[in-house]
Amino acid sequence: MPNVDLILGADPSRRRSIRTEPTQRRSTQRLDALLDAAAEIVDESGFERLTTQMVAERAGASIGTVYRYFPDRVAVLYALRERSVRRFRERIADDLVDIDLANWWHLMDVAIDACAAMYRDEPGFSVVHAARRETPEDDIEPELAHRLARLIEAEFGGDDLDLAELRFRLGVSIELGDALISRAFERDEAGDDRYLAEAKRLVHDYLAEHLGAARSASTAA
Secondary structure, three states, X not given: OOOHHHOOOOOOOOOOOOOOOOOOHHHHHHHHHHHHHHHHHHHHHOHHHOOHHHHHHHHOOOHHHHHHHOXXXXXXXXXXXXXXXXXXXXXXXXXXXXXOOOOHHHHHHHHHHHHHHHHHHOOOHHHHHXXXXXXXXXXXXXXXXXXXXXXXXXXXXXXXXXXXXXXXHHHHHXXXXXXXXXXXXXXXXXXXXXXXXXXXXXXXXXXXXHOOHHHHHHHHO
């Protein structure tokens, strides 16, 4: 089983989006209810129209309860995005548990399928595009590119593996895949199959071109 702990874990540069971190189960449930309400509003009306008053009304809570956790609507959106990203990583980790990775391209397949599944199953997941991607303090590539690169290094790496180049290529492939997956779900609530297939093909071909080992590995699989 791959070392899924390399996919999980808190971002080292994570900023606080929640004013008061819940310490009791009841508080955690209340916070989740607020974010669930925000997710429903995002799916119905778009994140641009969301307000704290709308969140309070949808959750059946007072506006004071919302402000206990969030100073404004931007903080609500950021917290919802943060939760969606965390759940996306957990989905990748769960999908990897029972898989024997034959090659590192297989990992990219799992990540793309997990992203599509989140659009289908996770309310408000489109909010992941509402802000700039998180990046480590010492690099411009997305945090997910770093996590995937560390897993590839652990499972398939050798002395000749250039991690900086791998992170760069993974960062580009994430942008390619995300754009097409997002478009697939704009065209069809269930995800346009042709766009999803093209996301996999283009990401594969891009990585195979620039990281040649991917071509022979995926061909042999």
